[in-house]
Amino acid sequence: MTAPVPALRITVGDVTRELPTVRVGNVGRVPLVEFIGDSELTNAAAQAMLPLIPEETEVLLTVVTNALPLTHEISDRSGLPYVVARKKRRTYMQDPLIQDVPSMTLGVAETLWLDGPHAARLKGKQVAIVQDVVATGGTAQALARLVERAGGTVAGYLVAFKQGESPLPLRYLQELPRSL
Numbered sequence: 001m002t003a004p005v006p007a008l009r010i011t012v013g014d015v016t017r018e019l020p021t022v023r024v025g026n027v028g029r030v031p032l033v034e035f036i037g038d039s040e041l042t043n044a045a046a047q048a049m050l051p052l053i054p055e056e057t058e059v060l061l062t063v064v065t066n067a068l069p070l071t072h073e074i075s076d077r078s079g080l081p082y083v084v085a086r087k088k089r090r091t092y093m094q095d096p097l098i099q100d101v102p103s104m105t106l107g108v109a110e111t112l113w114l115d116g117p118h119a120a121r122l123k124g125k126q127v128a129i130v131q132d133v134v135a136t137g138g139t140a141q142a143l144a145r146l147v148e149r150a151g152g153t154v155a156g157y158l159v160a161f162k163q164g165e166s167p168l169p170l171r172y173l174q175e176l177p178r179s180l
C-alpha cells in the first residue's frame, strides 16, 4: 500500500484549502500554494493583505507567475499601481534591468527581467514588494535589488505565506512549515 501524501489545511478569510505537498530535492515535502486558477483564494488573500501594506507605499512590485493575480487584486483594492518583473527576456523589452536570483525554493537558478519603462515607474518611489510565498528569500532579495537599481526605495515586503525562517522583515498573512 502507498503511504498517503500529506496535505496542509489553510484558511484565509472564509476560504479553506487543502494544500497538496510536493517532494523537493532533499528538503522533503513542501506545501504548494497556487493562486493561479483559484480566484476565491486569491481574492481572500488580497483582501486580508490590505492592512499589511506599509503606509508610505506608492507602487507595488511583483514577479510572475503565482504572485501576479494576487498583486493585481491588491492593486485593484488599494488603488496602488503595480509593476511586474518577468522570468524571461521578451523581444519588446527596452534596456531591461537583469537580476539573478541567488537561490530558489525549487533549487533552480533564475534570472529576473524588468523592462526599462517599468523600471522607470519605480524611480524615486516607495515600493512594496509583493509575493505569494517567501521561502529562502532569494526572490525577495533579487526584487529588492531591482528596486534599488531602478532608483526606488523598498517600503516593505508583503507576503501571503512565509515558509520557514527568514532574515527579511516580512509582513505576512500566515506561516507555513518549510517542509512536512
Ligand SMILES: O=P(O)(O)OC[C@H]1O[C@H](OP(=O)(O)OP(=O)(O)O)[C@H](O)[C@@H]1O
Binding pocket: 063, 064, 065, 066, 067, 103, 104, 105, 106, 131, 132, 133, 134, 135, 136, 137, 138, 139, 140
Ligand atoms: O523565497 P524563494 O526561495 O525565492 O521562493 C519564493 C518564490 O518561489 C515561488 O516561485 P516559483 O519558482 O514557484 O515560480 P512561479 O511563481 O513562476 O510558479 C514563489 O512564487 C516565489 O516567487
